[in-house]
Amino acid sequence: MKVLLLATVRAFFRRRAGFFLVVLFLIFGFLTSREHYAFAAFFLTDEWGMLTLFVIWSAFTLLGAQFINHQFAQPEFTFLHGARLWPPLTRIYRLGAMSLGLIQPLIYYGLYVVSIASQEGILHKTLPMFLFLPVLCMGLMGVAEWRLRHPDVASSARRSGFRLPFKRPESQVFWVLEWLIRERGLSLMLTKLGAALFVLATLVYDRTGDYDLHLPAIGFTLAYLMNAGLSGELVHWENEVWLWGRSLPISLAKRFFSVLLLHALLLLPETLFAWRDGGDLLSPWEWVQLYALGISCLVLYHARLYQKDTKLKDSGTPIFVGFVALTLLVLYGVPIWVVSLLLLGLAGGIWVKEKRR
Numbered sequence: 327m328k329v330l331l332l333a334t335v336r337a338f339f340r341r342r343a344g345f346f347l348v349v350l351f352l353i354f355g356f357l358t359s360r361e362h363y364a365f366a367a368f369f370l371t372d373e374w375g376m377l378t379l380f381v382i383w384s385a386f387t388l389l390g391a392q393f394i395n396h397q398f399a400q401p402e403f404t405f406l407h408g409a410r411l412w413p414p415l416t417r418i419y420r421l422g423a424m425s426l427g428l429i430q431p432l433i434y435y436g437l438y439v440v441s442i443a444s445q446e447g448i449l450h451k452t453l454p455m456f457l458f459l460p461v462l463c464m465g466l467m468g469v470a471e472w473r474l475r476h477p478d479v480a481s482s483a484r485r486s487g488f489r490l491p492f493k494r495p496e497s498q499v500f501w502v503l504e505w506l507i508r509e510r511g512l513s514l515m516l517t518k519l520g521a522a523l524f525v526l527a528t529l530v531y532d533r534t535g536d537y538d539l540h541l542p543a544i545g546f547t548l549a550y551l552m553n554a555g556l557s558g559e560l561v562h563w564e565n566e567v568w569l570w571g572r573s574l575p576i577s578l579a580k581r582f583f584s585v586l587l588l589h590a591l592l593l594l595p596e597t598l599f600a601w602r603d604g605g606d607l608l609s610p611w612e613w614v615q616l617y618a619l620g621i622s623c624l625v626l627y628h629a630r631l632y633q634k635d636t637k638l639k640d641s642g643t644p645i646f647v648g649f650v651a652l653t654l655l656v657l658y659g660v661p662i663w664v665v666s667l668l669l670l671g672l673a674g675g676i677w678v679k680e681k682r683r
Contacts, residue, residue: 327420334393338393342389343558370451383429395473398474407474409421418467425470426463439455499587502563503591505563514556518595518596521550522549522596522599526603529542540656543662546619547653549620553624581677586625589628590617593620619665626648626672628673652669
């Protein structure tokens, strides 16, 4: 039982750490308690509220189902297929515990909605939720049972559901971005959505008065730091996916330039979105400074993950402390381009030190 939970539930939350970091940024960084209350009230009182909640929960459950199907098909997890030998009742109990572990964020949010319903005296409105959760749980159990009955690992490893219409270029940057889109597509989409909302809010606030570059610098930095989860996925790529990459005869300068280019490409969508919506608010040089500041912040964060061997789930405090320190530097009038150069130089020093170990 413990091995099953470690190989499924724990692995699911660890591998999707970037996704959950983005969700936490959206939930607790962009929404206030009033918005949370309004969403819960919508789910409870609106004609389409419970259906909307069920669709959202189903989307999350599909993410868990895809993970189970993929995990059970991996050659290193073939030992999980020994679960077929369990008695039926034991298998139902253990697969049920695994399914509940995968959907525990939904359970926690359901408890929050129940508390809101209790305050409003409409507990009867929560009855559909007590039907949703067993249905979703049984869906995950069904996927696990189907995979246990079809343990064709070799065929699953050979199949590929996506092929590029052209020959892959000989570029490490392209390979990393392709992996990020294919394997972390949902995290990538939510990150870009959250960052776009933050830069849009910054531009809207900037239009309300006559502000200098310091206000957009703080707002854009917060938006760019939402990509910290994706930066952590790049570390995961090098440490656990593309292991032989470290043995390639590539200079430290070229490796560092690749990291710079990757983060520049990651921040490009929200930057172009902001420039399209508020290009008249700032000069071209100011846009370049904001873009460079975001790149330098993420590259420094990326280098620190190497330096401290920090897990993505434990990196929230450094991000917060770094953002506060950066805000103080900006508010005290240090030029944005100087801050960018300082952060980039610090990141380069950390990178060279760690790579030479």
